[in-house]
Amino acid sequence: MILANFLVGLVAMLAYPFAAHWLFGGDAFSAGLFLGTAVHDTSQVAGAGLVYQQLYKAPEALHVATVAKIERNLSML
Numbered sequence: 001m002i003l004a005n006f007l008v009g010l011v012a013m014l015a016y017p018f019a020a021h022w023l024f025g026g027d028a029f030s031a032g033l034f035l036g037t038a039v040h041d042t043s044q045v046a047g048a049g050l051v052y053q054q055l056y057k058a059p060e061a062l063h064v065a066t067v068a069k070i071e072r073n074l075s076m077l
Contacts, residue, residue, distance in 0.1 A: 005040070013044040017052035020061075028058035035061065036068025045069040 016038060020031035031052055039045045046069075049062035 009039065009041045009044040012039045013047045014051065016048050017055060017061075020052060021056055026056065026058075028052075028056070028060040029064055031058070032061035032064025033068050036065035037072065039065075039069075042069050042073065 016035055017031070020034045024030040024034065032049060035048045035052065036045055039048050045065050046062070049065035052061040052065075053059050
């Protein structure tokens with residue numbers, strides 16, 4: 001089960017940046033929000049945001065994705 005969770009997260013980390021760019025037409029804020037809420041693991045969110053940043057020269061996506069994920073984690077308290 002843990003391996004399956006890791007593999008799904010890995011695929012999401014690599015595929016979702018492309019999907020976010022296509023879905024939101026290059027809007028880095030919306031893409032970052034999508035990545036921060038759609039990917040399960042915090043480290044994989046950072047990875048997906050970094051992939052988006054590197055591919056599309058949009059550092060805002062990494063920042064928004066990270067903050068969105070941290071806010072989600074904090075709201076679980």
